[in-house]
Amino acid sequence: MAMSLWHVCILVLHLSLAVLAGRDFYKLLGVSKKATTREIKKAYRKLAMELHPDRNPDDPTAEEKFKDIGAAYECLSDADQRKIYDRHGEEGLKEGHGSHDPFSSFFGDFHFGFGGGGHNRDPEIPRGDDITMDLEVTLEELYSGEFVEMVRFKPVAREAPGVRRCNCRQEMKTIQMGPGRFQMSQHEVCDECQNVRLVNEEKLLELEIEPGMVDGQEYPFVGEGEPHIDGEPGDLRFKILAQKHPIFERRGDDLYTNISISLTEALVGFEMEITHLDGHKVQIVRDKITWPGARMRKKGEGMPNYENNHARGFLIITFDVDFPKGDIAESEKQDIANILKQEPMQRVYNGLQGY
Template identity: 45%
Template sequence: MAIRCLLALLILQVALARDYYDILKVPKGAADSVIKRSYRKLALQYHPDKVKGSEEEKAAAAKKFADINHAYEVLSSEEKRRIYNRYGEDGLKQHGAQGGGGGGGGAADIFSQFFGGAFGGGFGFGGGEEEEQTPKGHNVRVDLEVSLRDLYVGTTVRVLRDKPVARPAKGTRKCNCRNKVVTRQLGPGMFQQFQQQECQECPNVAYARETEALNVAVEPGMSDRQEVVFFEEGEPLLDGEPGDLNFVLRTRPHVRFERAGNDLRHNLTISLVDALVGFSTEVEHLDGHKVHVAAAGVIVPGHVVRLPGEGMPLFEHPDRHGDLFITVTVAFPKALTEKQKAAVRETFKGLHDEL
């Protein structure tokens, strides 16, 4: 019994452990420069001063921002990264090398190293020197079809990416060309300014095609047309950084459910008898669990039953859900026999007078 409890505890710890590479959206073997650039982009995206919305959305962004900073603190350290790769987050704790982990001053310090005096005691973006912009290749946008069930429970889609990669080639080339402003004095009080191009000789390169497998994480509650970004997986650029690869989620229509924000809508057809006396039935949800639906009394076509908490999970809050709205449609018989008509008339005799 004790061994079973220990195994369950270990499994729970593994499930709850954070994947620092996934947080920074980089592969496990990523170079330090790739980790650094990915951190820079994510830190700006989730910085509390950059996120607009409700207090809950801002709180979620602040937590994400702290996780991003903690992940970078670990992966940017050769010692911490080595321990993490071998023993995971628990190993960092045992070696006392986990770092800040909770944001606060640690997150501010790491962020300020990238963006100069951007904090000034708070989270503002004023001050500091503007970072030099590095040329980037073109971003690539790819539509990725997913099912409504994928967006409900989450999934991982494996995609093969065929891309051009720069490889060493024979010879040299002129690169890093830039225009330099030159000032020449022509005489007393007379100056001439002109631009002069400077070039450097660099090793030559050639493009080759390379196929790489990417795992696109579709998280519960993601929305249609939401983008999943793979930094520097876009088109390469000589003497610059590669662009990004953006997967745009496209939801395939579902035969039974329709999404409306965080809510779900479903059409339920019942018989005329059920419409007159009430009904009780079950509807199979996207993940296979059964949802009980019932209504008493006479139900008119178009009646809506609302089931709280049976809608889509909220993105980054998968423990919370929208609602499920079920619209009732009544299936009328195509025809009645004379005997059935007489029985109906007898059954509802005097009902018109009561109404």
């Protein structure tokens, strides 16, 4: 009986420790305990896109899952909180250092480009101007994705001594001119508000170049635009501008490139490798004659699709043939003719048709 009671106590203790330990933030994000901050951010971004309630309207658990990964990101992306969590678990955060609202800050760091507009503003409240800035990115960054840190010196309203006139408006005022005589006139009425001044404050914004983003796509930061003393600030938008690449050209989700080969390779075949945008090698094998302008399509070697990174376009290769220069001996000419076994052919035609 004593042994049975002892086992029950041990079981209760294990269950209690499991409850106190809280959620496994590393498991929620699918990263190891040695993951870097950047790896944590990438994992969070990927999961947030997949689990966002706007994308899963039929899943009753979507909001809870989204909150879980939000809490995991909020903790593990902060070096101090991560140290406390690694030592004491989630309960350690709650007991000694308070828990953060997972929605309080990371919406300012990440933007989700779906849903019904995201940020609803009261049209009656004045707002500052929006700012649009060009952001040049490489094709490599658009292929693999990347985090870019931007320093924003933002004017912020801070209280200052004195008062100021605000909310000025025109109102009608009635004045008695004498017995039975009144006159209505229009005059300006203003409220007196706390004086404010604009102070430049430095803020670090982190922008994620997502795989498959397209040229001209905008990435907004809500409330990071120009301030308005009596209202809300505008938005800051970064416009993606793709730099020209020396090897690849992007058209939609497809990539295009050219390869020059010798006449010998064109006739007898060849093998070679192309270094892709992320460094992996693409094997090119031709065991038949390759004519100038011939094309090869490599499935799945194009750009990732922005909506579905598992889908990729084609890599389309056009071959150019580098013909030898100089003269060929008469005996060699005859040998070449015997090998090729082609009949003489001269044809004049309109080569511009179809262009």
